[in-house]
Amino acid sequence: MSAHRAPRRFAGAERAHAAADAGRPVWLLDLDNTLHDALRSIMPRINRAMTEYVMRRTGLDEAGASALRVHYWRRYGATLLGMVRHHAIDPHEFLRETHPFPDLHALVRRDVRLAHLLRRLPGRKIVVTNAPEGYARGVLAALGVAPLLDGMVSIEAMTFAGRWCPKPSRPMMHKLLARLRLPASRCVLVEDTVENLRAARRCGVRTVWVSGIAWRARPAWQRPRRGQRGIDVHVRTVVQLARTPLASRIHGHRSRSE
Ligand SMILES: [Mg+2]
Numbered sequence: 467m468s469a470h471r472a473p474r475r476f477a478g479a480e481r482a483h484a485a486a487d488a489g490r491p492v493w494l495l496d497l498d499n500t501l502h503d504a505l506r507s508i509m510p511r512i513n514r515a516m517t518e519y520v521m522r523r524t525g526l527d528e529a530g531a532s533a534l535r536v537h538y539w540r541r542y543g544a545t546l547l548g549m550v551r552h553h554a555i556d557p558h559e560f561l562r563e564t565h566p567f568p569d570l571h572a573l574v575r576r577d578v579r580l581a582h583l584l585r586r587l588p589g590r591k592i593v594v595t596n597a598p599e600g601y602a603r604g605v606l607a608a609l610g611v612a613p614l615l616d617g618m619v620s621i622e623a624m625t626f627a628g629r630w631c632p633k634p635s636r637p638m639m640h641k642l643l644a645r646l647r648l649p650a651s652r653c654v655l656v657e658d659t660v661e662n663l664r665a666a667r668r669c670g671v672r673t674v675w676v677s678g679i680a681w682r683a684r685p686a687w688q689r690p691r692r693g694q695r696g697i698d699v700h701v702r703t704v705v706q707l708a709r710t711p712l713a714s715r716i717h718g719h720r721s722r723s724e
Pocket of ligand 1: 500658659
């Protein structure tokens with residue numbers, strides 16, 4: 467990460483930009499399986515580390531711990547929340563032990579089209595991820611896009627009333643919008659997880675579903691279809707984002723390619 471300017475964590479400095487770029491969109495970009503493919507080598511390692519953590523904390527065998535991990539993920543949107551609520555674990559310890567990646571540069575695939583997209587996309591770009599900060603910074607450095615981003619909100623910053631509230635928490639989204647001092651309609655959440663998109667849409671945020679990576683990980687009955695509620699625009703890969711009508715409409719004019 468030292469070779470790149472780190473994206474600023476969401477903080478008071480962000481507010482100063484609000485007046486300066488009035489009228490431009492603010493892109494809230496998910497990280498895993500949106501900006502890069504985490505399915506192949508990263509998610510299996512996180513899932514394995516989480517299962518081992520749950521085994522250590524609960525005494526369950528591997529199958530039981532794996533099932534509990536998935537159950538908490540489906541019920542609360544993050545395994546972490548279930549472990550905090552039902553097993554009183556230290557969330558920072560959980561995040562540290564479940565993201566063991568000293569070799570991220572070897573695992574993350576850099577795609578030059580992503581940097582090209584971020585350079586030409588109008589408006590601010592803020593990464594909003596349910597991943598821990600250290601891991602997210604490592605991925606952005608490996609992708610080579612850290613200097614092209616205006617901020618990052620990691621899971622450690624997603625708290626509300628003293629509780630951890632990662633996506634798809636609507637209170638967290640409202641809090642984020644309030645700090646940005648922006649109407650929700652100026653913001654666009656770009657995500658692979660449809661549940662997160664639906665929640666954001668109910669807050670008034672526009673939504674782009676990036677389906678191409680995570681699609682493979684879901685069984686057929688779980689795969690959302692185009693035109694579903696909560697999805698304004700559907701793209702297969704994030705690099706198609708600049709060509710979407712949503713980008714040009716928010717920007718206030720139609721792009722030349724349309
Ligand atoms: Mg994702």
